[in-house]
Amino acid sequence: MDLDLDTVRTFVAAADAGQFQEAAAELAVTQQAVSKRIAALERNLGVRLFTRTARGAELTIDGQAFLPHARELLRVAERAVTSVRTGRRPLRVDVIASRGAATGLMRGFHRVYPDIELDVVMLFDIDTAVAAIRSGAIDASFRAVAMPGRPLPEDIESVRVLDEPLQLLTGPAHALAGARSVTVAQLAGHRIWMPGVVPGTEWAAYYDDLVAEFGLTIEATGPNFGSDALLDTVADTPALATFMGEQMRLVWPAGHGLRRIPLTDPTPVYPHSLLWHRDNPHPALATLRAHLAAAAAGLDAAGTWTPNWVTPR
Amino acid sequence: MDLDLDTVRTFVAAADAGQFQEAAAELAVTQQAVSKRIAALERNLGVRLFTRTARGAELTIDGQAFLPHARELLRVAERAVTSVRTGRRPLRVDVIASRGAATGLMRGFHRVYPDIELDVVMLFDIDTAVAAIRSGAIDASFRAVAMPGRPLPEDIESVRVLDEPLQLLTGPAHALAGARSVTVAQLAGHRIWMPGVVPGTEWAAYYDDLVAEFGLTIEATGPNFGSDALLDTVADTPALATFMGEQMRLVWPAGHGLRRIPLTDPTPVYPHSLLWHRDNPHPALATLRAHLAAAAAGLDAAGTWTPNWVTPR
DNA sequence: ATCGGCCACAACCAGCGGTTGTACCTCTAG
DNA sequence: CTAGAGGTACAACCGCTGGTTGTGGCCGAT
Numbered sequence: 001m002d003l004d005l006d007t008v009r010t011f012v013a014a015a016d017a018g019q020f021q022e023a024a025a026e027l028a029v030t031q032q033a034v035s036k037r038i039a040a041l042e043r044n045l046g047v048r049l050f051t052r053t054a055r056g057a058e059l060t061i062d063g064q065a066f067l068p069h070a071r072e073l074l075r076v077a078e079r080a081v082t083s084v085r086t087g088r089r090p091l092r093v094d095v096i097a098s099r100g101a102a103t104g105l106m107r108g109f110h111r112v113y114p115d116i117e118l119d120v121v122m123l124f125d126i127d128t129a130v131a132a133i134r135s136g137a138i139d140a141s142f143r144a145v146a147m148p149g150r151p152l153p154e155d156i157e158s159v160r161v162l163d164e165p166l167q168l169l170t171g172p173a174h175a176l177a178g179a180r181s182v183t184v185a186q187l188a189g190h191r192i193w194m195p196g197v198v199p200g201t202e203w204a205a206y207y208d209d210l211v212a213e214f215g216l217t218i219e220a221t222g223p224n225f226g227s228d229a230l231l232d233t234v235a236d237t238p239a240l241a242t243f244m245g246e247q248m249r250l251v252w253p254a255g256h257g258l259r260r261i262p263l264t265d266p267t268p269v270y271p272h273s274l275l276w277h278r279d280n281p282h283p284a285l286a287t288l289r290a291h292l293a294a295a296a297a298g299l300d301a302a303g304t305w306t307p308n309w310v311t312p313r
Numbered sequence: 314m315d316l317d318l319d320t321v322r323t324f325v326a327a328a329d330a331g332q333f334q335e336a337a338a339e340l341a342v343t344q345q346a347v348s349k350r351i352a353a354l355e356r357n358l359g360v361r362l363f364t365r366t367a368r369g370a371e372l373t374i375d376g377q378a379f380l381p382h383a384r385e386l387l388r389v390a391e392r393a394v395t396s397v398r399t400g401r402r403p404l405r406v407d408v409i410a411s412r413g414a415a416t417g418l419m420r421g422f423h424r425v426y427p428d429i430e431l432d433v434v435m436l437f438d439i440d441t442a443v444a445a446i447r448s449g450a451i452d453a454s455f456r457a458v459a460m461p462g463r464p465l466p467e468d469i470e471s472v473r474v475l476d477e478p479l480q481l482l483t484g485p486a487h488a489l490a491g492a493r494s495v496t497v498a499q500l501a502g503h504r505i506w507m508p509g510v511v512p513g514t515e516w517a518a519y520y521d522d523l524v525a526e527f528g529l530t531i532e533a534t535g536p537n538f539g540s541d542a543l544l545d546t547v548a549d550t551p552a553l554a555t556f557m558g559e560q561m562r563l564v565w566p567a568g569h570g571l572r573r574i575p576l577t578d579p580t581p582v583y584p585h586s587l588l589w590h591r592d593n594p595h596p597a598l599a600t601l602r603a604h605l606a607a608a609a610a611g612l613d614a615a616g617t618w619t620p621n622w623v624t625p626r
Numbered sequence: 627a628t629c630g631g632c633c634a635c636a637a638c639c640a641g642c643g644g645t646t647g648t649a650c651c652t653c654t655a656g
Numbered sequence: 657c658t659a660g661a662g663g664t665a666c667a668a669c670c671g672c673t674g675g676t677t678g679t680g681g682c683c684g685a686t
Contacts, residue, residue, distance in 0.1 A: 003390050005316055021663065033644060035664060040643090047397045052664060054652035061450040062397045064434040065405055069393035076389050077316045080382035084360045084375045092378055121377040137374040334632060346675060348633060353674090365633060367683035628686085635680080642673075649666075656659085 019056030090117030094141035102142030148309035163269035172257030173238035209307035332369030403430030407454040415455030461622035476582035485570030486551035522620035579618040
């Protein structure tokens with residue numbers, strides 16, 4: 001069984017017209033073609049959709065039930081096409097990780113502006129994102145930090161939109177597992193494991209600064225086998241802990257007793273910025289920027305830490 | 314431009330597999346067929362969806378943006394097909410008029426149980442509805458009243474689920490237009506116009522009883538040109554008023570100054586009942602009945618009027 | 627440098643889905 | 657009652673879409 005959108009369109013036209021002939025005229029085909037399409041659709045679905053009368057065709061109950069689904073199908077097909085049509089396409093935003101803070105911000109935006117069509121993609125790194133912004137392939141990008149000593153191109157604008165506090169993630173047997181909160185100084189001497197942090201990226205620079213300033217021990221070695229494997233290991237290893245953004249949503253392994261512990265004194269935060277092209281005329285981009293600016297106005301930098309090279313607020 | 318669902322399915326399979334060969338194997342076609350389908354899709358959309366590499370094909374940014382729409386399209390197509398598949402199909406409910414109280418009840422049900430799939434149809438009269446319930450073409454029907462002296466067949470069960478108060482609808486120049494509420498007795502001598510009430514139906518019987526008991530003047534004559542025409546006429550004719558269910562949502566003609574005036578002493582109510590087949594095993598039907606029973610428990614019959622032949626509460 | 631894995635292009639062919647022509651049904655008008 | 661209008665279905669025909677097999681080219685790994 002496979003629906004054919006042309007046939008579905010024919011069905012909707014016939015249902016609206018109340019007869020095959022008129023639908024055929026609208027669709028610029030012969031009445032016989034419509035008759036055959038509907039017959040094929042009915043054969044495929046295994047139900048009768050119209051009762052043929054002397055002055056047309058009217059929907060059966062099955063046809064009535066099918067009609068809204070058919071309309072929805074055409075709507076979705078239309079949206080799918082416009083999602084890749086250049087010009088008046090949905091706002092296309094790149095987020096850094098599907099469960100991170102950027103996704104949360106976009107969800108919040110969508111709640112406030114449900115009528116603004118959005119497409120979300122995930123690019124590999126900030127260089128790809130900047131190139132995509134310049135080429136117009138995307139309209140905006142959430143990036144955690146700017147690289148030290150490497151300013152953005154002049155035609156790319158950016159603004160800090162969210163500071164996401166870092167939390168410590170430990171297993172139940174970890175020495176700090178019972179703490180309600182932990183100061184950064186207390187972490188000295190504990191092993192912090194951050195696999196998958198690629199040297200040379202903004203993340204590596206961020207943790208390098210954190211280590212240098214507070215004398216932590218961060219092991220960035222080892223390949224990233226995915227967050228599931230990371231969580232399993234942390235849960236089972238009393239001597240290991242890791243960092244994680246406060247808003248990161250996890251597929252929480254049941255019964256592992258993992259703890260999320262806030263960091264204080266100061267609280268290291270991931271600075272999230274929105275990047276876009278100076279000349280991008282997409283109307284929804286202005287709305288997004290205004291929305292995020294309003295949301296960011298409530299941020300409080302007191303007691304937080306970031307490397308000194310990040311984009312200022 | 315017209316999407317082909319088979320092609321879209323191929324696109325999703327290729328995106329998931331990361332290469333055309335594996336997608337081809339899953340779809341039981343040759344690699345060349347997949348290649349041609351994707352090429353055709355890209356040509357139709359006017360964008361490149363994959364970048365071909367030596368070890369497969371990975372999504373472009375456009376491809377990433379298109380992917381969720383493609384998945385959605387397949388989901389909707391799947392739902393469309395199941396909506397007419399016998400067995401495990403969505404709960405199919407007949408409502409008496411698209412903007413009436415029954416629709417409101419179903420919306421409330423959908424809010425509480427958003428995961429229960431629903432299809433709503435509108436049948437012509439109670440006889441059609443009963444036949445459809447007995448044949449299994451629909452699972453339940455909202456009907457306003459039972460006919461006097463014509464009990465439901467034994468295999469059809471029903472329960473009162475809502476009493477919808479009647480309101481008076483007048484134009485701005487009507488004698489009662491300024492009233493906050495109107496007693497039924499005050500209506501004596503005023504012309505109430507109810508075009509489109511077909512003699513012999515439950516509606517006709519309802520208004521016959523109302524007339525007989527309170528001495529009103531109801532004109533049921535004339536064809537029904539639709540609610541728009543009715544509203545226009547009522548708005549422009551000082552001597553005319555009509556009845557309307559409290560929950561009826563109207564396409565309110567702007568600037569016509571129409572007034573909805575509650576009726577009291579007593580308040581005539583449309584009794585809405587849910588009808589279903591004794592032996593219908595659809596699990597969602599039990600949920601709907603329980604939901605409506607809970608909602609109906611809060612009804613208060615004090616000060617209301619119905620004909621004495623309606624299904625008791 | 628060669629091999630393996632993957633995608634694209636070419637040639638071919640079956641069948642889907644269109645067209646025209648016609649039959650049949652039903653309601654209505656004379 | 658009959659004839660005509662308006663609507664749908666069936667039959668025959670055919671072009672083109674979309675599959676197949678065969679083959680070549682590209683890229684990365686050994």
